[in-house]
Amino acid sequence: MPQIGSFTLLLALVLSAYAFLVGIIAIVRKDDRLGETARRAGIAVWIAVTASATALVISAFRNDFSLAYILEHSNRALPLPYKFAALWSGQEGSLLFWCWLLATYGFILRLRHKVDTRLVAHASVIMSGVQIFFLLLVNFAAHPFAMTVGAIPPDGNGLNPLLQYPEMVIHPPMLYLGYVGMTVPFAFALAALIMKYPGEKWIHITRRWTMVGWAFLTCGIFLGSYWAYKVLGWGGWWGWDPVENASLLPWLTGTAFLHSVMMQEKRGMMKTWNMWLIFSTFLLSILGTFLTRSGVVSSVHAFAQSGIGVWFVWFMAITFATCVFFYVKNKDHLRSEHQLESLISRESSFLFNNVLLLVSAFAVLWGTLFPVLSEWVQGHKITVGPPFFNKVNIPIALCLLLLTAVGPLLAWRRTSTESLKRNFLVPAILALLTAVVLAFGGMKPWADIANFYALVAISLSVLVAATVFSEFWRGGRVIARHNNTNVFAGMVQLTRRNTRRYGGYIVHIGVIIVIIGFAGSAFYQSKEKEMGFGDKMNIGPYTLVCRSYTQDDNPNYRSETAMLDIYKNGKKIDTMYPQRRVYKASEQPATIVANRSTIEEDLYLVYTGVNPDTGNPIIKAHLNPLVWWIWAGAHILVIGTIIALFPNMQASKQALTEKERARALAAAGRTGSTAGAD
Amino acid sequence: MNLLLILQMSSGQPDASNSSFIFFGCILFAIALFVYIFSPSRVETSEEKSRLSFLYERKDQIYENLRDLNFEYKAGKLSDSDFNSMRDSMEQEAAAILAEIDRLEKLQNGLNPLRGSQNKGARA
DSSP: OHHHHHHHHHHHHHHHHHHHHHHHHHHHHTOHHHHHHHHHHHHHHHHHHHHHHHHHHHHHHTTOTTBHHHHHHOOTTSOHHHHHHGGGTSHHHHHHHHHHHHHHHHHHHHHTGGGOHHHHHHHHHHHHHHHHHHHHIIIIISOTTOBOSSSOOSSOOOOOGGGOSHHHHHHHHHHHHHHHHTHHHHHHHHHHHHTTOOSSHHHHHHHHHHHHHHHHHHHHHHHHHHHHHHHSOSSOSOOOOHHHHHHHHHHHHHHHHHHHHHHHHHHSOOHHHHHHHHHHHHHHHHHHHHHHHHOSSOOSSOOOOOTTHHHHHHHHHHHHHHHHHHHHHHGGGGOOSSOOOOSSSHHHHHHHHHHHHHHHHHHHHHHHHHHHHHHHHHSSOOOOOHHHHHHHHHHHHHHHHHHHHHGGGSOSSOOOHHHHHHHHHHHHHHHHHHHHHHIIIIIOTTTOHHHHHHHHHHHHHHHHHHHHHHHHHHHHHHHHHHHTOOHHHHHHHHHHHSHHHHHHHHHHHHHHHHHHHHHGGGGOEEEEEEOOTTOEEEETTEEEEEEEEEEEEOSSEEEEEEEEEEEETTEEEEEEOOEEEEETTTTEEEEEOEEEEOSSEEEEEEEEEEOTTTOOEEEEEEEEETHHHHHHHHHHHHHHHHHHHSOOHHHHHHHHHHHHHHHHHHHHHHHHHHHHHO | OHHHHHHHHHHTOSSHHHHHHHHHHHHHHHHHHHHHHHOOSOOOOOOOOOHHHHHHHHHHHHHHHHHHHHHHHHTTOSOHHHHHHHHHHHHHHHHHHHHHHHHHHHHHHHHOHHHHHHHHHHHO
8 A cells, every 4th residue: 555655656746746737838828628638637647646645545444554644643442433534634745635635626726627727727837836745745855655664562652632523524625625725716816817817707607616714714713612622621612723723724724715706796896906815815824834843833733743834834824925926016906996986885885894804904013023034033933822813813713793784784885875874774773782782781891801792703703793783684576576475485596596695694693603713812711629529619500519520441541530410500411521531542531521512602611630639630611602603603604604605596597598508509500500501 | 756656667577567567557547647638529619709799798797787876875875966967977088888799799790690689689
């Protein structure tokens, strides 16, 4: 297997180089036949990288410890799904996985080249360039098929215990699919700039690709957050860790791009802005990969220190230089067709939304890289903690929430105060009423800044919900009148007619539900206590009683578990089992959190250790309100994105009509020629 | 490391028969890929995008914007004055594009009458 893996990796590099170089020659010479061989070479890259990735997975299944990577990241007792996940558990394997995902995106892109063969040929060359970089890395800097030095041990070191969770099997592929997915719109944007592609068709072609990449990135971020909550045992779901931040950066710029690109489609505006947004999104995806792998920042997620950071720095520098070169060369092509007509318009709301997202991205980037920069300038590392990120990002998030409410109700070009009043009066009254009820219902915004933010967040969420509902209601009513159905059938019809817009509104609903979940963090509380048999601990409305504690041993790990009866208002409602494990292969400990999640709050129990004097377990209990809302909102967000990905009902009908028309024209042509022959 | 592994494979030192089998398998795999790459049966090409096709796209987009505007007006989101002024400006935009389309089509008809009639067919 190692030989097959190594051979196919090298073959993939040769084929990528061919697809890149011959692709360029074919474009310059306008040689379509040569271009076709480059396209096919790109397809062949996918076959070769798939063979290589398969070889690594089979090696993990066969416990082939002659491979250093398998020795480091697997062991015989490891369950099969985690052996499969070994593909992306370490530096070398995850880079191979990156290569495979990129090759897969490229494969689909090249199969669908008929949408515009010339544009796809240009994009294909750019994707090959990116592919070459990653294949160079896995062939020469981080080889996944490197052999074990010396005698081969009978068993491997095992997978990092923190990664032995079902969420961790899905989280990295999702995140990588998002990171890598941003290569496609980047390649199309740069291709459109290079060839001075007239019009916005490239945006239509890449719209779904961008949304797919964004959706995967969103899933990856939420799964990572869920994993951090369930596995790390600190009671929180976001710690502003550098690697978490790295995944947030392309998400922020990608979100800005998804919004502002609508201005380009609708009105031919913001072309330069959009071009740089997608360039930045791609570069930040690469930066995210670099931060995770180079070891320049310390993180619970990062791989060990390695020398591949220099490769990434060069790659980012070359990519940036290429973008700047073609931008300077062809910037006239990006001239806006219209100017902003009014500050109260849909365009300006998108513009403000973009500015806020970019300010947030810059603050996160600054805070993430500050330790590195401070060490470089002053000689010692200054770490920026969560207070900095919260201080900057919470007000920005609240302003974004306000724009999420305002934007959909503003018209393109300009909106009069009369229209503003007509659309905002009811939602604004509802939001104000919510604020008053919450303030006097016990939230006390004057007591603490966190309480104030929570109150504003929930009130603005109500404002967004009201504006989104009014959009559905008004649109549904028009359709219902026209089709003679009820309003709800009208709303469904409305969504099917414009999936992107109304799917987008469902995404906004998901966002506000997530924000309500975030607002709950202002009221988190925790307690820690040693719990002997029959001992009690009170937290919020709950009473925890220790029934027993046990120890267990299996081939993969040793464990200690506490058994706690949970009472609420004097009535027993559950039994919970927080656990602590020590994995034998690595002798590394891990916590298995016991979490009882309801729509109101999570009761989150951690087995933190044992008192060596008494032998009793020490239990930390967290009471976290509204966490359930975060995960529920994430689901709605993904559902909304999936709806937005569906083609419009009318559009598909129109496409059919066009096809029929084309067929009719072709038929007419045939008849004409026959008639001519006659 | 990569080259070393492949050389080891071709020399067949540790397990000669197995390594030779893998080596020939890999060579066959590479040959199959090269045959696929260099034997394209037919080549698909699309026409280079012209200013005219760009204008058709813009025209479709403006019509879609007009449909959206109309829908928002019916939904009660816009006042009469907002609707009328926005519709006017969109119609002016559409008229400018249609005028340019006509001009380019006439120019094209002058150069190639057959192609001009095809364009009209496509617009119908």
